Amino acid sequence: MTAGWLEGRRALVVGAGSGIGRAVVDVFLAEGARVAVLERDPDKSAAIGAALPEVPVTVGDAVTRQANDAAVTAAVEAFGGLDVLVNCVGVFDFYRSLLDLDADVLDVAFDEMFRTNVLSHLQSVKAALPHLQASGRGVVLLTESTSSYFPGRGGVLYLSSKFAVRGIVTALAHDLAPEVRVNGVAPGGTLGTDLRGLPSLGTAGSSLGDIPGRAEELASRVPLQVALTAADHAWSYVFLASDRSRGITGGVVHPDGGIGVSASPRKRS
Numbered sequence: 001m002t003a004g005w006l007e008g009r010r011a012l013v014v015g016a017g018s019g020i021g022r023a024v025v026d027v028f029l030a031e032g033a034r035v036a037v038l039e040r041d042p043d044k045s046a047a048i049g050a051a052l053p054e055v056p057v058t059v060g061d062a063v064t065r066q067a068n069d070a071a072v073t074a075a076v077e078a079f080g081g082l083d084v085l086v087n088c089v090g091v092f093d094f095y096r097s098l099l100d101l102d103a104d105v106l107d108v109a110f111d112e113m114f115r116t117n118v119l120s121h122l123q124s125v126k127a128a129l130p131h132l133q134a135s136g137r138g139v140v141l142l143t144e145s146t147s148s149y150f151p152g153r154g155g156v157l158y159l160s161s162k163f164a165v166r167g168i169v170t171a172l173a174h175d176l177a178p179e180v181r182v183n184g185v186a187p188g189g190t191l192g193t194d195l196r197g198l199p200s201l202g203t204a205g206s207s208l209g210d211i212p213g214r215a216e217e218l219a220s221r222v223p224l225q226v227a228l229t230a231a232d233h234a235w236s237y238v239f240l241a242s243d244r245s246r247g248i249t250g251g252v253v254h255p256d257g258g259i260g261v262s263a264s265p266r267k268r269s
């Protein structure tokens, strides 16, 4: 039997209860990593604990320093250190343009979006950093989006928050070298996740995964004509967490069906 790509690696996955984070947990374990998680939703956390008793689960809000410190402590106590920090936390704005946002709600919606999508990423890296530096092969993987690069697949708050995550990858890759590599994964629209909206916009109970016809819609707008799942994206995280990407920092993998080359339709004779 060949060794897994992440044999011996010790990882913390933040936002691991469903969707992309949950798929990352499964494939990291399959590739030989030991994995701890931080997740806000108590039911999703309990489900991970029941399915994967070897995984230390911390229930808490990744926006806070306290929850991230607790999750890092749990991981380090269980594994003796930490090599990889993955953050898959995120919320969505269901395509609201500035035209559709009431002025009254803008400041609260901004805070909700940026605290969850941006501050949680900074907090998790900050909490893990001493251990990632001590690892000698530390890796940070943050979840961007096609919305970190292109308009149209989210509203103005989601897009700007995802551009900010892209900025964090660039800034931290610069600041944390050579001890820690920092890269992003920028998935395209994804099937079967539970990406939620914002309380202030009345969409906290809505899930992007619930939209009817999403598979056909996703496939129809990318050159590769694929509708990708969280499990598809998880392999990009495996590559960037492994020593096979040891020369890569400040980079990004785009598992998105080729959206970057779809600007104009291909001419056919």
Ligand SMILES: NC(=O)c1ccc[n+]([C@@H]2O[C@H](COP(=O)([O-])OP(=O)(O)OC[C@H]3O[C@@H](n4cnc5c(N)ncnc54)[C@H](O)[C@@H]3O)[C@@H](O)[C@H]2O)c1
Residues within 6 Å of the ligand: 014, 015, 016, 017, 018, 019, 020, 021, 038, 039, 040, 041, 044, 060, 061, 062, 063, 088, 089, 090, 091, 116, 120, 143, 144, 145, 146, 186, 187, 188, 189, 190, 191, 193, 194, 195, 196, 208, 230
């Ligand atoms: N679904 C898509 O089409 C898509 C496309 C591109 C990028 N993304 C990004 O991928 C990431 C994962 O999204 P997903 O679609 O898998 O959604 P998801 O909701 O299924 O997964 C996110 C997980 O993070 C948890 N979470 C949310 N806020 C949290 C907090 N403050 N503290 C702790 N845990 C928290 C959620 O409970 C959930 O388990 C997000 O950053 C999202 O923006 C998603």
